[in-house]
Amino acid sequence: MSAAALASAGAAHxxxxxxxxxxxxxxxxxxxxxxxxxAAFETIQQLGLGNYYRDVVRDTLARxxxxxxxxxxxxxxxLARFVRDDAQxxxxxSLAVDGLQCGACVWLIExxxxxxxxxxxxxxxxxxxxxxLAWRGAAGDGAALxxxxxxxxxxxxxxxPACLAAAQDRxxxxxxxxxxxxxxxxxxxxxxxxxxxxxxxxxxxxxTRALLHWVSALIAMPAIVYAGRPFFRSAWGALRxxxxxxxxxxxxxxxxxxxxxxxxxIAHAEHAYxxxxxxxxxxxxxxxxxxxxxxxxxxxxxxxxxxxxQSDVGVLEDDGTVARRAAETVPxxxxxxxxxxxxxxxxxxxxxGEGLLDTSLVTGESxxxxxxxxxxxxxxxxxxxxxxxxxxxxxxxxxxLAECVRLMDAxxxxxxxxxxxxxxxxxxxxxxxxxxxxxxxxxxxxIQGIAVADALLIGAAVLIxxxxxxxxxxxxxxQVIGTGWLFRRGVLVKSPTALERLAESxxxxxxxxxxxxxxALHLVAGEGHDASAMLLAATLAATSRHPLSRALAAAAGPxxxxxxxxxxxxxxxxxxxxxxxxxxxSAAFVGGDSGAAATPSLFLARPGQPSVRFDFAxxxxxxxxxxxxxxxxxxxxxxxxxxxxEGAVSAVAAQLGITAWHAGCSPVDKVxxxxxxxxxxxxxxxxxxxxxxxxxxxxxxxxxxPSTAAxxxxxxxxxxxxxxxxxxxxxxxxxxxxxxRLSHENIALSLAYNxxxxxxxxxxxxxxWLAALAMSTSSLLVMAxxxxxxxxxxxxTSR
Amino acid sequence: xxxxxxxxxLSLLLGGGGLALFLWASRSGQYDxxxxxxxxxxxxxxxGETPPPAQSQPARPYPExx
Numbered sequence: 001m002s003a004a005a006l007a008s009a010g011a012a013h014x015x016x017x018x019x020x021x022x023x024x025x026x027x028x029x030x031x032x033x034x035x036x037x038x039a040a041f042e043t044i045q046q047l048g049l050g051n052y053y054r055d056v057v058r059d060t061l062a063r064x065x066x067x068x069x070x071x072x073x074x075x076x077x078x079l080a081r082f083v084r085d086d087a088q089x090x091x092x093x094s095l096a097v098d099g100l101q102c103g104a105c106v107w108l109i110e111x112x113x114x115x116x117x118x119x120x121x122x123x124x125x126x127x128x129x130x131x132x133l134a135w136r137g138a139a140g141d142g143a144a145l146x147x148x149x150x151x152x153x154x155x156x157x158x159x160x161p162a163c164l165a166a167a168q169d170r171x172x173x174x175x176x177x178x179x180x181x182x183x184x185x186x187x188x189x190x191x192x193x194x195x196x197x198x199x200x201x202x203x204x205x206x207x208t209r210a211l212l213h214w215v216s217a218l219i220a221m222p223a224i225v226y227a228g229r230p231f232f233r234s235a236w237g238a239l240r241x242x243x244x245x246x247x248x249x250x251x252x253x254x255x256x257x258x259x260x261x262x263x264x265x266i267a268h269a270e271h272a273y274x275x276x277x278x279x280x281x282x283x284x285x286x287x288x289x290x291x292x293x294x295x296x297x298x299x300x301x302x303x304x305x306x307x308x309x310q311s312d313v314g315v316l317e318d319d320g321t322v323a324r325r326a327a328e329t330v331p332x333x334x335x336x337x338x339x340x341x342x343x344x345x346x347x348x349x350x351x352x353g354e355g356l357l358d359t360s361l362v363t364g365e366s367x368x369x370x371x372x373x374x375x376x377x378x379x380x381x382x383x384x385x386x387x388x389x390x391x392x393x394x395x396x397x398x399x400x401l402a403e404c405v406r407l408m409d410a411x412x413x414x415x416x417x418x419x420x421x422x423x424x425x426x427x428x429x430x431x432x433x434x435x436x437x438x439x440x441x442x443x444x445x446x447i448q449g450i451a452v453a454d455a456l457l458i459g460a461a462v463l464i465x466x467x468x469x470x471x472x473x474x475x476x477x478x479q480v481i482g483t484g485w486l487f488r489r490g491v492l493v494k495s496p497t498a499l500e501r502l503a504e505s506x507x508x509x510x511x512x513x514x515x516x517x518x519x520a521l522h523l524v525a526g527e528g529h530d531a532s533a534m535l536l537a538a539t540l541a542a543t544s545r546h547p548l549s550r551a552l553a554a555a556a557g558p559x560x561x562x563x564x565x566x567x568x569x570x571x572x573x574x575x576x577x578x579x580x581x582x583x584x585x586s587a588a589f590v591g592g593d594s595g596a597a598a599t600p601s602l603f604l605a606r607p608g609q610p611s612v613r614f615d616f617a618x619x620x621x622x623x624x625x626x627x628x629x630x631x632x633x634x635x636x637x638x639x640x641x642x643x644x645x646e647g648a649v650s651a652v653a654a655q656l657g658i659t660a661w662h663a664g665c666s667p668v669d670k671v672x673x674x675x676x677x678x679x680x681x682x683x684x685x686x687x688x689x690x691x692x693x694x695x696x697x698x699x700x701x702x703x704x705x706p707s708t709a710a711x712x713x714x715x716x717x718x719x720x721x722x723x724x725x726x727x728x729x730x731x732x733x734x735x736x737x738x739x740x741r742l743s744h745e746n747i748a749l750s751l752a753y754n755x756x757x758x759x760x761x762x763x764x765x766x767x768x769w770l771a772a773l774a775m776s777t778s779s780l781l782v783m784a785x786x787x788x789x790x791x792x793x794x795x796x797t798s799r
Numbered sequence: 800x801x802x803x804x805x806x807x808x809l810s811l812l813l814g815g816g817g818l819a820l821f822l823w824a825s826r827s828g829q830y831d832x833x834x835x836x837x838x839x840x841x842x843x844x845x846x847g848e849t850p851p852p853a854q855s856q857p858a859r860p861y862p863e864x865x
Contacts, residue, residue, distance in 0.1 A: 103839070103842070106838060176830070184818040219811070
């Protein structure tokens with residue numbers, strides 16, 4: 001930023017006001033930061049919903065509530081595709097909502113829609129950030145209703161509820177039901193069990209004891225069959241392919257103990273373990289339910305991020321009208337109109353017009369390139385220049401996207417199956433405990449010569465004691481707390497093993513463009529950038545959505561947008577003043593010197609004064625250097641792989657002190673480098689955002705991508721981080737290592753408990769009440785230890 | 800002996816009632832939006848049922864959030 005720009009921005013900051021609508025910075029003395037906010041404020045007051053401003057609590061991770069940040073939903077997508085009609089003539093639409101700040105926003109959206117007579121139902125789900133909207137009348141009214149909410153500053157994106165998250169929710173619901181049944185059965189099986197335990201000291205008659213055992217059995221057995229299904233299914237799935245996991249010893253333990261107790265009950269014996277078996281399932285299900293919900297939450301949020309990026313393609317019909325279609329449905333040879341500031345939806349060649357294309361998400365090239373007639377363009381590129389018409393090419397195997405998908409599949413297939421730490425422990429643990437139980441039984445029966453039933457009972461006691469309740473909770477308890485902590489800081493953990501893999505990583509490979517650098521362009525200092533020129537340019541730029549205008553306005557700080565600015569599409573902005581016409585735009589538009597077209601630039605022409613040139617370039621994310629330093633302190637090697645030109649890459653590498661860098665990498669080169677690192681025994685964390693990083697993200701040991709990344713990359717990444725900061729990469733790494741340490745501690749705790757209790761069980765001293773006590777104590781101990789994670793980390797990072 | 804039978808029956812009935820209630824609530828989607836449910840209790844009025852107040856804002860039935 002230039003000195004002048006800094007000065008003018010500084011002056012504005014000194015007395016900057018807060019926008020009454022969105023809470024962002026406004027020009028000194030102004031009530032609003034832009035006209036959109038003023039209009040939204042007015043609308044809300046007119047509807048008598050002004051209480052909103054008193055209640056709203058701004059969420060720093062959410063998009064600010066500034067209207068008109070992007071073209072209206074009805075212009076981006078064809079809403080009609082998503083509208084469903086029911087038998088009563090109601091139309092229904094499901095929309096993802098972006099910009100929700102807190103509960104007050106839910107109230108506002110529902111109230112605004114509720115006041116419209118056409119609306120039948122409007123319900124926002126705050127957890128999943130989705131709006132369900134039903135109305136009567138014309139199906140096309142939906143667009144008006146959606147626009148009404150978008151004018152308040154929210155962004156709405158329609159989606160098909162059938163495609164999203166339906167399958168995984170079934171698992172969540174099944175787990176929750178199993179938990180409820182197990183909880184009910186545990187409480188009710190415990191009642192007769194406690195009575196029996198007390199009866200032991202109280203001369204309970206054998207008939208009463210048998211009755212109570214039968215009551216326990218009748219409650220516990222159906223519950224075990226129902227609530228144990230998730231474990232039995234997973235154990236069976238593992239055994240069938242010749243593996244073991246944590247669910248195998250759990251299932252064997254529960255089934256054997258239940259069968260044993262049933263035999264004891266039939267024989268009117270003294271001890272039965274029904275309450276232990278079902279309590280075990282209950283504890284384990286608590287862990288499973290929490291774990292599932294934490295991850296489902298993160299996955300839903302990640303789906304939301306991707307859904308918000310999607311927009312339709314404007315297909316130019318033969319009669320000259322533009323029809324909005326989903327990108328997949330655009331036929332080959334269709335002519336697609338790409339407006340300024342719009343992303344190209346299809347691969348193809350430019351037919352009409354001259355665009356300036358930002359290909360950073362596709363190739364990693366940081367500077368926009370000019371695309372003239374006949375140039376090949378790829379889906380995902382952003383058009384910074386004038387509107388162009390693209391003729392869609394075949395989406396066959398030759399496109400860049402198809403190549404990346406093929407590379408990704410290949411990379412994923414080569415990446416071995418990662419075995420979770422808990423399962424690795426279980427593989428060693430299960431044979432040991434099962435042998436111990438069998439040996440105990442044989443010892444008592446064959447060598448000591450006691451009755452078969454009594455020997456079996458002692459063997460079962462060993463199984464109960466060793467049934468890995470604490471062991472199975474050891475890792476999920478830590479995962480739930482850690483994932484939740486990261487979620488609140490904008491890191492979405494999608495893969496269940498991601499954090500374990502992250503804790504192992506010793507090398508980090510960054511992509512440059514959009515990952516180390518800010519996805520938005522920044523103003524470069526230049527000649528004539530004095531305060532008055534900056535202010536004038538910014539008041540014009542503030543009225544436009546063009547990326548360069550936004551970069552200029554951002555550099556100048558908050559200003560009051562000029563009134564009466566005309567936007568000449570593809571050229572620039574014009575404003576008539578008493579002194580003459582002001583222009584801000586391309587060189588051709590303002591009639592200034594064109595100069596070298598290597599960098600994207602804007603020109604400001606004022607009557608009677610020389611034109612001022614504003615150049616734009618990429619800039620590092622504000623905390624890139626600090627994050628790299630933090631990662632080095634954690635002992636990671638830092639590499640840089642970029643598809644950009646050598647000059648741009650070496651400059652960034654020098655700035656950050658990265659010695660291991662490679663420029664001009666194609667997706668194939670990038671994957672080859674990652675695999676070379678892996679062959680050298682490194683475990684690589686890949687951080688990247690572009691389409692060309694997708695194969696790398698799939699090939700690396702573990703991967704992260706920013707929420708601005710291309711859809712395919714976000715899908716491939718194990719974790720997605722939100723916000724302008726790069727710090728989450730280091731914070732997540734630190735968290736993952738703490739989690740690994742605590743998981744190991746927990747496992748050690750539960751193994752220590754086994755070492756103490758197993759000899760007692762083998763000696764035949766364990767009774768049902770002692771088993772229940774020991775099991776609960778060890779589980780609670782492990783849970784309590786996991787909570788240390790939350791305490792330690794908040795102290796560690798609040799510096 | 801007989802009172803025990805009654806009591807066991809009663810406890811199962813109560814517990815089973817609670818279980819059934821939970822399963823019903825879960826099936827009817829009451830656990831689908833836990834964040835929303837926590838906030839909705841603080842909303843001013845059911846949307847769309849009261850006409851917008853002319854000028855003055857209604858008194859708040861609950862203390863200010865800080």
